[in-house]
Amino acid sequence: MQEPFDPAKVDADLEVARPVRTGFLPITTNWFDRVFVGIYLFVALELFWMRFLEQSIPLMVCHVLAIALGVLIVWRG
Amino acid sequence: MRPNTVGWLMLAPTIAILGIFGIIPFIYVLYVSFHQWNPFGASPDMIYNGANNFRRLVFDTEFLTSIAFTMKFAFFAVLSEIALGYLLAQLFMKEFPGRGFFRTIHTLPLIVAPIVVGSVWRLMTTPSIGIIPYLLKSWFGYDLNIGRDATAAFALTVIMDIWHWTPLVTLTLLAALLALPKEPFEQAQIDGANRRQIFWHVTLPMIRPAILATVFIRLMDALRTVDEVWMLTSGGPGAATRFVGLHIWKIVFPKTDYGYGAAISVIVLYLTLVMCWLLYVALVARRERKRTF
Numbered sequence: 001m002q003e004p005f006d007p008a009k010v011d012a013d014l015e016v017a018r019p020v021r022t023g024f025l026p027i028t029t030n031w032f033d034r035v036f037v038g039i040y041l042f043v044a045l046e047l048f049w050m051r052f053l054e055q056s057i058p059l060m061v062c063h064v065l066a067i068a069l070g071v072l073i074v075w076r077g
Numbered sequence: 078m079r080p081n082t083v084g085w086l087m088l089a090p091t092i093a094i095l096g097i098f099g100i101i102p103f104i105y106v107l108y109v110s111f112h113q114w115n116p117f118g119a120s121p122d123m124i125y126n127g128a129n130n131f132r133r134l135v136f137d138t139e140f141l142t143s144i145a146f147t148m149k150f151a152f153f154a155v156l157s158e159i160a161l162g163y164l165l166a167q168l169f170m171k172e173f174p175g176r177g178f179f180r181t182i183h184t185l186p187l188i189v190a191p192i193v194v195g196s197v198w199r200l201m202t203t204p205s206i207g208i209i210p211y212l213l214k215s216w217f218g219y220d221l222n223i224g225r226d227a228t229a230a231f232a233l234t235v236i237m238d239i240w241h242w243t244p245l246v247t248l249t250l251l252a253a254l255l256a257l258p259k260e261p262f263e264q265a266q267i268d269g270a271n272r273r274q275i276f277w278h279v280t281l282p283m284i285r286p287a288i289l290a291t292v293f294i295r296l297m298d299a300l301r302t303v304d305e306v307w308m309l310t311s312g313g314p315g316a317a318t319r320f321v322g323l324h325i326w327k328i329v330f331p332k333t334d335y336g337y338g339a340a341i342s343v344i345v346l347y348l349t350l351v352m353c354w355l356l357y358v359a360l361v362a363r364r365e366r367k368r369t370f
Contacts, residue, residue: 027358043347051135
């Protein structure tokens with residue numbers, strides 16, 4: 001006998017069929033996770049720079065690098 | 078997409094409370110952390126000083142030492158609480174006379190305020206009047222003096238935290254163990270698994286979410302411990318138990334350096350989030366090379 005139509009089941013099937021893209025981060029992420037990781041690394045890089053590199057290289061370089069890294073993680077991570 | 082007005086309305090009180098008591102104060106602390114602000118000093122105005130507070134903290138050896146002590150404290154306390162809490166939960170799963178009484182009485186430390194716990198432990202460990210130094214001296218000949226011995230002082234802060242918070246872990250894990258279905262255990266026994274194999278391959282994976290939630294709660298609490306330790310050791314001897322919460326307290330209240338205190342608070346929040354996220358990734362997030370949108 002044919003099963004009755006169940007819209008929730010169709011939604012679940014579509015959920016499974018959603019395309020999955022590969023990023024370089026070793027975990028499953030959504031965009032919010034990648035923004036979060038980007039901010040973590042931004043702060044870590046800034047603190048590291050202030051502690052060890054700021055005497056020789058200005059902090060502006062770190063800003064540029066950290067923002068570039070954040071964009072890369074959100075875009076390709 | 079379906080509109081979910083009722084859902085948002087039901088969430089609204091929670092979001093409002095979170096916003097008023099969580100998000101707005103956080104944004105304000107973040108704002109203060111970029112300023113030099115001593116409201117009780119000669120110039121009480123807030124002066125913008127860029128990242129100078131953060132620049133100062135990465136060179137502040139007292140702060141870095143307090144972070145190291147806090148990490149050590151959190152590691153020993155949380156690990157011991159989880160292990161002991163699990164053992165107690167397993168014990169309370171078994172039938173024995175007075176189980177209900179012991180289940181109730183073991184949660185009593187949870188209802189004691191941290192400041193009172195610190196006071197009581199201070200009384201119990203004061204060399205001249207405390208029962209612990211007295212018993213240690215008469216039984217083992219060990220002279221306990223947390224005002225002099227940095228290692229003993231640190232160990233006692235860990236033991237005090239374990240005494241106070243293990244019941245919380247026990248209750249959480251007990252609830253998780255009681256909610257487990259019997260079938261997987263019966264199947265494992267039929268397949269000939271021994272107790273150790275059942276623990277590693279059945280029990281532990283099934284209660285992992287509860288363990289993780291408990292570790293997160295306890296880790297966050299341990300990283301911001303202030304009052305208990307303040308009452309017990311006041312951060313001493315020297316700086317042996319000056320955990321980061323105490324360090325912030327000393328900067329914000331006696332020194333009234335609100336800007337620098339806010340900067341340290343932001344970094345402590347950052348470290349807490351990083352540690353919890355790393356734990357989550359290590360224990361929960363599957364290492365699948367895929368992403369979802």
